[in-house]
Amino acid sequence: MGAPHGYIERLAELAASGAPFASVMLVDVVGSTPADVGSKMLVTAAGLDFGTVGGGRVEAQAIAEAQRLLSEPGGSSPRPLLLEWNLQRDVGMTCGGVVKLFFELYNHNQWQIAIFGAGHVAAAVIRCLLPLPCRIACIDPRADWLAKLPDDPRLRKVCAVDPPAEVASLPAAAFVLCMTMGHRTDRPILQEVFRQDRRFPYLGVIGSAAKRAVLRRELLAAGVSVEQADSFRCPIGLPIGTNLPGEIAISVVAQLLQERDALVRSTSAPGSAGG
Numbered sequence: 359m360g361a362p363h364g365y366i367e368r369l370a371e372l373a374a375s376g377a378p379f380a381s382v383m384l385v386d387v388v389g390s391t392p393a394d395v396g397s398k399m400l401v402t403a404a405g406l407d408f409g410t411v412g413g414g415r416v417e418a419q420a421i422a423e424a425q426r427l428l429s430e431p432g433g434s435s436p437r438p439l440l441l442e443w444n445l446q447r448d449v450g451m452t453c454g455g456v457v458k459l460f461f462e463l464y465n466h467n468q469w470q471i472a473i474f475g476a477g478h479v480a481a482a483v484i485r486c487l488l489p490l491p492c493r494i495a496c497i498d499p500r501a502d503w504l505a506k507l508p509d510d511p512r513l514r515k516v517c518a519v520d521p522p523a524e525v526a527s528l529p530a531a532a533f534v535l536c537m538t539m540g541h542r543t544d545r546p547i548l549q550e551v552f553r554q555d556r557r558f559p560y561l562g563v564i565g566s567a568a569k570r571a572v573l574r575r576e577l578l579a580a581g582v583s584v585e586q587a588d589s590f591r592c593p594i595g596l597p598i599g600t601n602l603p604g605e606i607a608i609s610v611v612a613q614l615l616q617e618r619d620a621l622v623r624s625t626s627a628p629g630s631a632g633g
Contacts, residue, residue, distance in 0.1 A: 368408040373464055374511050376493035380424035381462045384411045389455030392416055403428050415449050420459055438462045468493050470529045474521050474547050475537035476503040482607035497524050522550035533560035533614055541569055545576055552586040560617050562594035
C-alpha cells in the first residue's frame with residue numbers, strides 16, 4: 359500500500375512550518391494485523407495529524423510513542439527508530455501477530471528564535487541568522503516593517519497588534535530577543551514572560567545598562583520578583599564592534615551561538631536530563 363493521497367503534501371507543509379512532528383510507517387507484519395505494510399501517519403505533539411497505521415490499539419500506542427519521542431530532549435539530529443511489537447504481549451490485543459513500525463522525527467529540537475521587533479537591528483540579526491540551522495519568528499505590529507524582511511521558509515513573520523499575547527505560543531526552548539522601539543514596548547513583553555513564569559534559555563533586551571536599570575525598576579514596581587527582574591540580559595551581544603546595525607547583529611548572533619552551544623553541552627553531559 360502506498361502513501362495515502364496528500365501524505366507527501368502534508369509532510370512538506372509540516373516541515374515548512376517548523377513544528378516538530380513524526381512520521382510513522384508500518385514496515386513489516388506477521389500474522390493478523392490491522393493494516394498493510396506501507397501504511398503511514400504523521401503525528402504532532404497534539405496527536406494524529408494525517409494518515410493511519412490501521413487504527414485501534416496499535417495506532418493509539420504508536421501515536422503515544424511518537425509523542426513521547428517528540429517530547430524528549432536530545433541531539434539536533436535524532437536517529438530514526440524501528441520498534442517491533444507483539445500484538446498480544448506488547449499491545450494487549452487478543453489476536454496474534456507482530457508489527458514493525460519505523461519512527462522518524464522532523465524539526466525536532468530545532469533552534470527556535472523569537473524576535474520581538476522588526477527594526478533595523480532586528481532585520482540585521484535575522485539576516486545573520488538565516489544561513490544557520492534555526493527557525494525564526496519575528497513579531498511586530500507594523501506590517502510595513504515586516505514586509506521589508508527576507509521571504510524565507512525559516513522565517514515566520516507575525517503581524518501582532520498585541521505582541522505580548524504571542525508569548526504564550528513560544529516554544530519552551532526558544533531564545534527570545536526584545537528589540538522593539540523602546541523600553542515602553544519591551545517592558546510589557548517581559549512582564550508577560552514573567553507573569554506566565556516562562557523560563558526561556560535566553561531572554562535578552564537590546565539596549566544599555568541604563569535601560570536595564572529602568573526596566574528592572576519598573577518591573578519590580580509592577581510586582582515582578584527580584585529573581586525574575588534579574589533574569590534577562592541587557593545589553594545583549596558580545597563586547598565587539600561599533601553601533602552600526604550590522605556589527606551589533608554580528609555581536610548578538612555570536613552570543614546566541616555561544617549560549618546555544620553551552621546549552622547543548624550541558625544537556626548532553628553524562629548525568630544531565632538530556633544525556
